[in-house]
Amino acid sequence: MLITLSNSKPQIKGEVREKFVIVKGEDAIRVRQLGYYGEVDERGNVVLDPVEAAYLLERGLLTVEVEGKPLSFSEFTSLMLNRNPKFWLRYLIYSDLKKRGYIVKPGFSTDEVEFRLYRRGAEAGREGAKYIVFGVVEGEPIDLRTLIEKAREARNLRKELITAIIDAQGEVCYYSVTLSEL
Numbered sequence: 001m002l003i004t005l006s007n008s009k010p011q012i013k014g015e016v017r018e019k020f021v022i023v024k025g026e027d028a029i030r031v032r033q034l035g036y037y038g039e040v041d042e043r044g045n046v047v048l049d050p051v052e053a054a055y056l057l058e059r060g061l062l063t064v065e066v067e068g069k070p071l072s073f074s075e076f077t078s079l080m081l082n083r084n085p086k087f088w089l090r091y092l093i094y095s096d097l098k099k100r101g102y103i104v105k106p107g108f109s110t111d112e113v114e115f116r117l118y119r120r121g122a123e124a125g126r127e128g129a130k131y132i133v134f135g136v137v138e139g140e141p142i143d144l145r146t147l148i149e150k151a152r153e154a155r156n157l158r159k160e161l162i163t164a165i166i167d168a169q170g171e172v173c174y175y176s177v178t179l180s181e182l
Contacts, residue, residue, distance in 0.1 A: 014053055016066045016076075019083060021053035022046070023062075034061060036103045036118075036125075049106040050080045050087060051094040058095075089113050093135045093164045096172045107132065117162065132157070133174075135164040151179045 014021040023031045023046040031046050038046040056062035064071050080087040097104045107114030113135035132154045154161035161177040
């Protein structure tokens, strides 16, 4: 008896469209089965945020194409950096949280470094995110008014604000931010 083990992962195809990656047809179903990736549009396609696509591409679960040409992880990240200078910062935080076992969804703006974070074991769609994660680079100034605004926004949404600080080596540290009224 001959047993063959294959290390190949199923390739799901996505197509770059402006600031997103679109996954269509059977692949849309397959990408949703991988976990809580993307949002389903009115046509049944899955719309991936670039950080979600990069995460799946880096793991060999997704191929990303531009006009029919497949892109490597490096080519894709370069393309996304040209479209959004904060892409790499967003990717480092997203990837770190995913590796820690969290369900992570992009925040409400693709231009901000912001994510919705669900508790471990949560079912996205059945319960809301518990945290809002806001990313900053270590050593870069952050306006205190911006931080207060983010904390108020999180409180109004009944979420906890977590600030993710990225150091020069790409390591991420997380800090809880709360407002105190005196």
